Amino acid sequence: MHALANPLRFQRLVDIVLPWALAGxxxxxxxxxxxxxxxxxxxxxxxxxxxxxxxxxPAAWMALFVYLVMATACAVALIWKHPVAGIVASASAPIGACFTAIALFTGSVWGKPMWGTWWVWDARLTSVLILFFLYLGFMALKDAFDDPERGRRAAAILAIVGVVNLPIIKFSVDWWNTLHQPASVLRWGAPTMDPSMLWPLLFMAVVFKLYYVVALCFRLRGELQAQRVTALRMAQSQAV
Structure with a gap:
């Protein structure tokens, strides 16, 4: 982990991973x-x-996974002052928000013919909506202070506290009465889904994961470049 604290070394790792993930x-x-x-x-x-x-x-799975990555990166940045971890969190947040928005939208479209309504305020849907707001809150809070360090710290604390929402999303269909169907893949015991549907679903989950890696690499490139430009400007202003 400490070896990747150097932004240039981390940039080289991103440059290695990106073409393979993009090809996949x-x-x-x-x-x-x-x-x-x-x-x-x-x-x-x-x-x-x-x-x-x-x-x-797959979008719903990725919404949870990306938030966990973001919160873990925030914890590493807060505890070990890892300079790249905060960049990973910032780069992941918009991608996770998009996955969450896709999950909410497709869930509404799917729910209309199945439930007869676009939306119900049950535990699963409401907790996923809260997850979407956590993503938005992280992005807004990060830039809400004049001091960038204070903004990053406040956003990181929000992300870490928000992790409590992840098990609520996962187990909400078991803990409360809800229109949402119970887990059929990620459950104790064997999946209840027929293999003719299970395997393409798992394959699409891999596709979504590859998309996340590709999008993250592109965003990391931009974030690292912006960081270098900011550092160069500060050095020039101090020299003047």
Whole structure:
């Protein structure tokens, strides 16, 4: 971890990972789309609308995963003063917010024919909406202070405290009565989903993960470049 504290060394790692992740995404995305749209069967109850699942579920998984990455990076930045960890958190936040927005939107579209309504204030949907607001709050709080360090510290504390929402999202369908179906993949015991639907779903989850890595690498490049430009400007102003 300390070896990656050097931004230039971390930049070299990003440059190594990016082409491999991008190649994997370019290859796997059309395969995944063909699998879920043409090969995977329709559900005997939900019909063709079940195909929304192949976007909704991976997006929801990634919303939780990216928040966990962001909060972990914030904890590393606060505890060990790791200079790159804060950059990882800042770069991850907009990506996680987009995943959460996709999960909320596709869930509403899927819920309309299944539940007869676009939205219900049940535990799962409400807790995911809170997750979306946590992402937005992190991004807003980070730039809310004149002192950038205070803003980063306040945003990091918010991200770490917000981790308590993750198990609430995961277990909300077990703890409270809800319209949302219980877990069928990430559950104790074997998944209850048929393999003809399970495997394309897991494949799409890999596609979404590759997209996150690619988007994160591009954003890290931008963040690191902006940091170097800021440091150069400060050095020039001090020299003057």
């Amino acid at each position: 995404l370019i290859i796997s995305l059309p395969i995944g789309l063909y699998w879920v749209l043409a090969v995977a069967p329709a559900d005997y109850q939900q019909g063709e609308s079940v195909r929304i699942m192949y976007v909704h579920v």
